[in-house]
Amino acid sequence: MSINEKIPNVATKPDEAPMTKQAAALAVEAKREDIAVEEGKTVGLPYSDNPKFKLRNVEVFYGEERAIKNISLDIARNEVISFIGPSGCGKSTFLRCLNRMNDSIDICQVKGQLLLDDVDIYHSKRDVVELRARIGMVFQKPNPFPKSIYDNVAYGPRIHGLANRKSDLDEIVENSLRKAGLWNEVKDRLDATATGMSGGQQQRLCIARAIAVSPEVILMDEPCSALDPIATAKVEELIAEMSESYTIVIVTHSMQQAARVSHRTAYFHLGHLVEVNETDKVFTSPEHELTESYITGRFG
Amino acid sequence: MSNKKDDVYGDHISAKFNDELMELKTQFLNMGGLVESQVEHAIQALVDNDGQLAEQTRLKDKAVDKMEMDLDEEAILVIARRQPTARDLRLVISVIKMVADLERMGDEAKKIAKMAIKLSEEGLAPRGYIEIRHIGKHVLSMLHDALDAFARLDSDQALRIMKEDKQVDEEYQAAARALLTFMMEDARNISRCMMVMWVLRALERIGDHACNIAEHVIFMAKGEDVRHSPMEEAERVVGR
Numbered sequence: 001m002s003i004n005e006k007i008p009n010v011a012t013k014p015d016e017a018p019m020t021k022q023a024a025a026l027a028v029e030a031k032r033e034d035i036a037v038e039e040g041k042t043v044g045l046p047y048s049d050n051p052k053f054k055l056r057n058v059e060v061f062y063g064e065e066r067a068i069k070n071i072s073l074d075i076a077r078n079e080v081i082s083f084i085g086p087s088g089c090g091k092s093t094f095l096r097c098l099n100r101m102n103d104s105i106d107i108c109q110v111k112g113q114l115l116l117d118d119v120d121i122y123h124s125k126r127d128v129v130e131l132r133a134r135i136g137m138v139f140q141k142p143n144p145f146p147k148s149i150y151d152n153v154a155y156g157p158r159i160h161g162l163a164n165r166k167s168d169l170d171e172i173v174e175n176s177l178r179k180a181g182l183w184n185e186v187k188d189r190l191d192a193t194a195t196g197m198s199g200g201q202q203q204r205l206c207i208a209r210a211i212a213v214s215p216e217v218i219l220m221d222e223p224c225s226a227l228d229p230i231a232t233a234k235v236e237e238l239i240a241e242m243s244e245s246y247t248i249v250i251v252t253h254s255m256q257q258a259a260r261v262s263h264r265t266a267y268f269h270l271g272h273l274v275e276v277n278e279t280d281k282v283f284t285s286p287e288h289e290l291t292e293s294y295i296t297g298r299f300g
Numbered sequence: 301m302s303n304k305k306d307d308v309y310g311d312h313i314s315a316k317f318n319d320e321l322m323e324l325k326t327q328f329l330n331m332g333g334l335v336e337s338q339v340e341h342a343i344q345a346l347v348d349n350d351g352q353l354a355e356q357t358r359l360k361d362k363a364v365d366k367m368e369m370d371l372d373e374e375a376i377l378v379i380a381r382r383q384p385t386a387r388d389l390r391l392v393i394s395v396i397k398m399v400a401d402l403e404r405m406g407d408e409a410k411k412i413a414k415m416a417i418k419l420s421e422e423g424l425a426p427r428g429y430i431e432i433r434h435i436g437k438h439v440l441s442m443l444h445d446a447l448d449a450f451a452r453l454d455s456d457q458a459l460r461i462m463k464e465d466k467q468v469d470e471e472y473q474a475a476a477r478a479l480l481t482f483m484m485e486d487a488r489n490i491s492r493c494m495m496v497m498w499v500l501r502a503l504e505r506i507g508d509h510a511c512n513i514a515e516h517v518i519f520m521a522k523g524e525d526v527r528h529s530p531m532e533e534a535e536r537v538v539g540r
Contacts, residue, residue, distance in 0.1 A: 256383055283385045285523025295385045297312050 037272045040070035043287045044277035045264070048076035051115075052217065052247045053098060058112035060093050060102065067093050069271040070112075080239060080248045082258035082279070085268035086299055091251050094268070095219055097121075098249065099135035100128055116217075133160055136210030140222040142202035144194035144209070149186050152194045152205055153177060156213035172212055180208035181238050200231020207238060211246075218242065220250040224257060236261050255295055259283045267291040308453060309391060320378050321388060325451070327374065328395050328402075331367040332447040335402045338364065338409040339443065339506060343436035346416035346499060347429050354416035357409060364406035371399045390523060394516040398450070401509040405443065408502040408509075415495050427482060427489070428496035431475035435503045438468055442510040449514060455521040455538045458514035462526075462534055465511035472504040 040057070051074035060068035068090045075081055083091035093102070100121060102108040114121040121131065133156070144152050153173045156162075163169040173190070177183040182204045186197075194205055203223060210218055220239075224232040239248060239261045252258050258265050258279065265282040267275045267290070275288040286292045293299055309321040338360050345354035375396045378384060384392050442461050449457040479493045479500075515527050518538060526534040 255385065259385075284389060286386055292386050296388050297314060297317065299313065 037269060037274055037290065039272065040072065042072065042273045042276055044275045044281075046073045046266075046273065046276040048074035048079070050077050051075060052077045052079070052117065054113070054115040054118065055097075056113040056115075058094070058097065058110070058114060060090070060097060061107075061109040061111070062105070063107040067271055068097075071273040073266065073273060073276060075247060075249060076264075078243060078245070078247055079264065080243045080250065080262045082262035082265045083249065083251045083268060084253075084255060084258050084265060084294070086294065088270075089268040090271040091266075091268045092221055094273075095221055095249060095251050098217070098219055099132050099137060101137065103128065133213045134215055135217040135219060136213065136215035137219045137221070138203070138206050138210055138223045141226050142199055142206050144197070144202050144205050146193065146195055148191045149177075149194050149197070149205060150190040153208050153212045156209060160213055162213060176208040176212040177205075179211055179238075179242070180204045181234060182208055198231070200227050200234060203227055203231065203235060204238065207235070211242070215246065217247045217249065220248065220252075222251055222253060225253060232257070255283070267294060269294070308387065314382075317382055320374075320382070321384075321391060324371070324374055324378060324392065324395055327367070327371050328399065329447060329451055331364065331371060331399065331402055332443075332450075334360065334364055334367065335406050335409065336440070336443055336447065338406055339412075339436075340440055342409040342412035342416065343432065343440070343503075346412060346419065347433055347436075349416075349420045349423075351417050351420040354413040354420065357413040358417070361406050361410045364403060368399050368403040372396060375399075387520070387523075390520045394520050398513050398516050401512045405506050405509045408506050411502045412499050415499050419492070419495055422492070428475070428479050428493065428500075431471075431478065432496065432499055432503070435468060435471050435475065435500060435507075438464070438471065439503050439507040439510060442468070442507055443513075446510045446513040446517070449517045450520075453517065453521045455518045458517040458521075459534055459538045461514035462511055462531065465507050465514075466531075468504060468507040472500055475500050 053073075053075040055071065055073045055075070058068055058071045058073075059066060071094065083095060085091050096102045097110050097114060098116075098121070102110060110122060116131075116134070120126065145155060147155070150173055153176050154163075154169050157169060157172050163172055174183060174187075177186060182201060185201060186192075186205075194202065197205060203226070207218075207223075224235050227235065236257065239250070242248060243263075250258075250262065259282075262279050264276055265279045266273060267282070267286075267288070269290050275282070275286060275291045277287060281287075282291060283295060286295065307322065309325065310318045312318050312321075338357055341353055341357040341360075344350065345357060375392050378392050382388070442464050445457055446461050448454070449461065476497060479497055483490045483493045512527075515525075515534075518524070518526050518534065522537050522540075524537045526537055
């Protein structure tokens with residue numbers, strides 16, 4: 001692959017570099033993972049004919065530590081893809097690369113090629129604010145602004161100048177709240193403060209806020225882990241509806257959730273992308289032994 | 301309760317989950333053993349003209365039915381409690397389906413036992429028993445091997461059973477033709493030959509059910525459904 005040539009390969013090659021302490025540690029680590037996670041080798045279907053994101057040989061370092069190890073993946077247009085894996089496997093780190101949320105961490109360094117619609121996400125001239133308007137994000141804990149429900153949703157459109165008149169803004173707010181399945185519950189109290197809502201409503205408000213700026217992609221980092229089952233079901237319903245208009249990437253600890261909402265599922269393990277496959281296949285007969293061990297609850 | 305760590309269903313983080321799956325497996329094998337002995341005794345009762353053994357065999361059916369319901373319930377509870385995935389899911393679903401096969405085999409054994417009772421009451425000289433003994437032995441070994449393949453998750457053995465089923469079908473056809481000849485020779489043979497024919501038919505069905513179990517074992521081991529597909533497809537799945 002030609003991409004390989006352009007990107008400096010930072011992986012330690014034992015036969016070339018002298019055996020530094022770090023290299024020795026890596027070698028030990030590699031042995032421990034002897035259920036054969038070959039670096040950069042992902043089984044299944046990691047690529048797509050119609051990619052929204054084209055990610056090649058991505059590596060993420062926190063200082064010296066390599067948190068993401070040579071991952072290549074396509075995320076298709078209007079696809080819902082789940083990232084699953086044990087804690088510390090790198091799934092959230094990888095998700096945060098997609099809209100440069102890692103930029104604020106000083107020691108974090110991203111290498112490799114990350115393209116959104118064939119344009120480099122990490123290009124030095126890239127406008128990060130514009131990028132994040134195109135790629136919305138929903139977090140684990142609902143984080144509404146301590147403002148009214150209306151202002152929460154109107155915030156993004158206002159700063160991005162998406163509405164010139166009050167009536168336009170009203171329309172955006174209503175549409176976003178409708179899409180988030182929240183309109184009927186809040187239409188009579190748009191001026192009430194958002195922090196007074198239930199957890200599930202707050203999370204759906206955050207989703208409404210994310211979609212108010214008409215993003216193309218929505219990243220969700222464990223969006224339901226703080227919600228009760230009914231609120232979870234509502235958010236999942238919403239994900240299914242939204243997949244018609246958005247590309248959705250969801251990190252989840254609930255495997256049943258991944259099985260329910262996503263088209264493809266990606267399994268991460270110690271910074272490697274082990275397997276990407278159709279969700280139905282992953283949960284009935286996964287290809288990789290590690291995926292099988294994880295989803296069936298065999299991991300220590 | 302057996303809880304071997306080396307078993308592929310025995311290494312979950314949750315030890316209770318291990319126990320539940322092992323219990324499902326053990327119970328299935330117990331039921332299989334019961335059906336196996338039921339089939340064996342039904343054939344033996346028939347060829348030995350042993351009305352008493354036939355009656356005992358017939359009564360065993362109740363126990364098989366009870367085990368079917370218990371196993372189904374246990375499998376449903378595992379799904380409700382654990383939401384099993386991948387190989388665990390394939391085990392639970394396959395057990396639910398294979399239990400139905402075992403239960404049908406039990407029914408067929410019961411039919412054979414009933415015929416044995418009738419034939420022993422009529423006290424007629426045996427004819428066609430060579431075929432019954434031969435096919436009976438064949439399907440019995442298929443059933444035994446199918447349960448063994450299940451216990452060891454052995455898809456190679458399962459494939460062999462699928463191939464044997466084809467042989468049993470041929471043997472059944474040949475035996476049926478032979479019986480037809482007897483019937484044509486002497487019309488007085490017809491009623492008795494028909495009973496033997498029913499027994500052969502029941503045995504052939506038992507072979508089919510053993511073959512179904514073998515197909516499920518391949519699904520459990522390989523994750524691909526080989527039912528209703530040509531033998532070459534099953535060979536490809538097992539070979540990979």
